[in-house]
Amino acid sequence: MQQKISIQVPAFDVGEECAWLAAESQEVGGIVTFLGVVRDVNEGDRVGSLYLEHYPGMTEKQIAGIIEEAATRWELIAATVIHRIGQLAPGEQIVFVGVATRHRGDAFDACEYIIDFLKTRATFWKKERTPDGERWLETRETDLKTVDDWKQR
């Protein structure tokens, strides 16, 4: 399995990333992707901008571990995770997860698994900046329930 992990400041090109996943092997039958973007509103308040912090070194290790877990559950040909850091405005890309497989079922499940576990495990922290002040976001209960549900799936 080929994998590509990048923690970066600049925006990425979804088309280019899909092309990379498709080119990895002639066995690729399906590619499923997830794109996370900065929401304009959070808990009723307008979001000014988002600041993304991470733990250099640990974050990449964790993402690699999550991809490895997905690869033991489903047959993956290639996987890509790109996560941006730094200052982001509403509407901007935050994260990309792409998975290439022979059959689409594996791709849908693996892509969902990777983003679900990235959200509750990977060492990133989001800080919202609004005209009224700044606040660090808190882990959502729904995200914790989602990874818990994977034990049943």
Added chain:
Amino acid sequence: MTQQTQGMIRVVFFASVREALGTTGVEQDAAGITTVTDLIGLLRDRSETWHETLGAENLLVAVNQTMVDPSQKIVAGDEVAFFPPVTGG
């Protein structure tokens, strides 16, 4: 990365923990420290703010970039990170 002094534990902080303590990290003498709990105890003695921040119920810990619980043993040369629950993705 700065060179670590011999016999020291490198402690790093992230996000709201870093902001509350006003520092990205400190070096702590490993003498007398066996576990993360021991380290937390010593750090909390520094001030009321340190006491409160590092006593938070939802505080997470990693040793050498792997998540652990506070009973984890640590030695000089280790990197111990303290941070709040994560919010990536």
